Amino acid sequence: MGCQSNQSNTNPGKNATEPTFAIAQGAQEIDPKAVAADLVAKYGPTGMDGRVSTLIPGFDAPFYQAGLAGYSDAAMRIIARKHGCPLCITEALLDRTLLAGGKGFAKADLGDIAGNVPGGEEDHPLIGQIMGSDPSEMAAAALKMIEQGSRSNKEYRSMVNGGVDDSRSDGSDSFAGIDINLACPVKKIAKKSRGGHWLREPEGAIAILKAVRDVLPSRIPLSVKLRRSFDETPEMKRKFEYLFDAAYDLGCSWVTVHGRTVEQKYVGPSRWDPLKELVDRHPDRLIFGSGDVWDVNQIFRMIGYTGLTGVSVARGCIGNPWIFKQARAILAGDDPMAPTIAEQRAVLEQHFELLLAVNAKTRDPEFNTARNMRKFGIRFAAHHPNADEVKQGFIYAKNFEDWRVVLERWYEIGVNP
Ligand SMILES: Cc1cc2nc3c(=O)[nH]c(=O)nc-3n(C[C@H](O)[C@H](O)[C@H](O)COP(=O)(O)O)c2cc1C
Incomplete structure (x- = not known):
């Protein structure tokens, strides 16, 4: 399931439009x-509000890797973490x-990971994101996720219409938290709201948040992903405000707000002013922001412009795990470094290996991995001095051998800068 449309391996589709600058006057001048x-x-060397790190130990920097359907599997998450990403969301x-x-619920470790399950010790802390239409189903799914499916499916199913007994949640959780997606723009199914479509029906969304x-x-933090509104009408903006306030009243720890409307999908600039207004109105709330964070500078500019607690990095980290290392460097007062060819090659190889483990149980793991890696390869290519040619090479890499040829041709250490 994904929050994406028209996605293919080599054509990132409508969602992955060219980088835009967010609409935020003067933000580009922020240092x-x-x-x-x-x-x-304000917060000490981590730069992170201590309330967040208390809720999720290990979440110790003001940014995280967003959920990205079709991309942010255990392989991408582990690569991000190796580069300093403090938290990932499925x-x-x-x-x-x-x-x-x-x-989805095999107790995960490398070799067993399938798409969205925690990748073992290396993949923590991890927040599981869920999306749906029915409060009781969402509640049962959230509990199942936290418990890693330790009860039978029948038992979870029976909870959908009955009471939920959470006595078996013993604290050894694989997921550090649950995030409810009220932002995904993909069309409603069978007239039922889900994702961002709930912004038109806040009461239904509130019923879901309450049930979950x-x-x-109580030790498991619940967070929410929202769009800044369904559309630009005053009515929808009011509904957003109502839902945003209700989320905190119901005990959600924070909300991440994407500065595009649901109608906008992923096209056109994000607006940071509505995010700033939220922070101005609610300076004590933990609020994260999303939208047009394409490079490390934008992480800090978004925080500087809006006053948000932190930032969710989405398309800006596809093929660019160095964004996290660079952000940590800036926090330490150092200059962010671009990755060398040797570093790029090492990460491309590691990502391939991890994805091979993710795909281990598919019919042809090598073929599937080479195919899945193409969409990452074309993004990794942007760091290479011969970006266009490298990109073409990855686009035509149909199998493991083709992939190797691209690495040998363009990432041979000592030959390329
Ligand atoms: C291909 C794709 C898949 C996405 N999947 C999810 C998802 O599963 N969950 C989610 O919360 N957001 C998802 N998003 C939204 C991103 O997390 C983020 O909010 C959005 O891309 C705006 O940030 P950006 O402009 O910096 O990319 C997705 C975005 C894209 C482009």
Whole structure:
């Protein structure tokens, strides 16, 4: 299931339009290092509000890797973490798919990972994101996720219409939190709201948040992903405000707001002013922002412009895990470094290996991995001095051998700069 449309391996589709600058007057003049220095002065070396790190130990920097359907599997997450990403979120998983059982709940470790399950020790802390239409199904799916499916599917299914007994949540959770997706723009199914379509019906969304918060053990933080509105009408903006406030009233720890409307999907610029207004109105709330974070400077400019607690990095980290290392460098007062060819090659090889493990149980793991890696390869190519040729090479890499040829041709250490 994905929050994406028209996606293919080599054509990123409508969602992955060319980078845009967010609409935020003067933001490009903000000095990222000055913002980082302010954060460090306020919160200490991590630059992170201590309330967040208390909720999720290990979430120790003001940014995280967003859920990205079709990309942010265990392989991408582990690569991000190796580069300093403090927290990852799974892509949106449909409540019904989760309740139907299946591979998503094998207690995960490398070799067993299938798409969206935690990749073992290396993949923590991880937040599981769920999306759906029915409060009781969402609640059962959230509990199943936290418990890693330790009860039978029948038992979880029976909870959908009955009460939920959370006595078995013993604290050894694989997921550090649950995030509810109220942002995905993909069309409603069978006239039922889900994702961002709930912004038109806030009462329904509130029923979901309440049901999920009630079922989760209190130690598990619940967060929410929202768009800044369904569309530009005053009515929808009011509905957003109502839902945003309700989320905190119901006990959600934070909300991440994407600065595009649902109608906008992923096209056109994000607006940071509505995010700034939210922070101005609610300075004590933990609020994260999303939209047009294409490079490390934008992480700090978004925080500097809006005053947000932190930023979710989405398309800006596809093929660019160095963004996290660079952000950590800026927090430490250092200059961010571009990756060398040797570093690029090492990461391309590691990503391939990890994806091979993710695909281990598919019929032809090598073929599937080479195919899946193409969409990453074309993004990694942007760091190479011969970006266009390297990109073409990855686009035509149909199998493991083709992939190797591109690496040998363009990433041979000592030959390329
Ligand atoms: C291909 C694709 C898949 C996405 N999947 C998810 C998802 O599963 N869950 C989610 O919360 N957001 C998802 N998003 C939205 C991103 O997390 C992010 O909010 C959005 O891309 C705006 O940030 P950006 O402009 O910096 O990319 C997706 C975006 C794209 C482009």
